[in-house]
Each structure stands twice: as C-alpha cells, then as structure tokens.
Amino acid sequence: MCSACGFPAAPGHWTEAGSPTPHDRVRAKFRRAQVLQNVLPAYGLKAFDGGVIPGIQISTLSGSETIVRDLDEVWALAEKLSGGPVDPLDPRFIGDDDGKD
DSSP: OOTTTOOOOOOOOGGGTTOOSHHHHHHHHHHHHHHHHHHGGGGTEEEEOOSSSSSEEEEETTSOEEEESSHHHHHHHHHHHHTSOOOTTOTTTTTOTTOOO
16 A cells, blocks of 8 residues: 555556566556646646556646546546546547548
8 A cells, every 4th residue: 555645556457458567567657647648738637647656646727636546537537627528539639630530
C-alpha cells in the first residue's frame, strides 16, 4: 500500500499487456501520461503521473486534485468534472485533422 495515497500496489493495467519487463511497463506508463497531458486540457483538466505513486493525478484548472487508479477511472472522473462526455478517440487527438474516416 502506498503511504502517500493509500492505494494498494496495482497488479498492472490491461494497457501494460505486451510489456515484458518492468522497464517497458514504466515506459508505457509515462507514454500514457503524455497522451493524457495532450487530451485532457481540452476538457479543462490536467494529468500527472510521476511514477512515484500508484495512480494518475488529475487536476482541474482551479487546483482541485484527485488520484485515480487507472485509465477507466481517468475517463469517468474527466466526464464528471467536465460535465460532459470525454472521447479519447476524438479525431483531434488521434491525428485525423478533418474528422473524416
């Protein structure tokens, strides 16, 4: 259990499948944090994962912060805080500039 946040150590998230070594899992975790840092500001939110605590820190522009365990909780909290749907596959985030298939 993390003494800073109270979360138990997580066994790993499904997004870590295929990461054979702890180094690869950490690299994947930081890459997910980069993606969140690019997506969430459009909804008035920020994400931070420094790799020190087991979880992802989500904050609002007013400074309110919450730690969530995984990506499922990130999207649920983002929708709750933004007051509307959050679509991480929105064309503006996946490189499809015109939004057409």
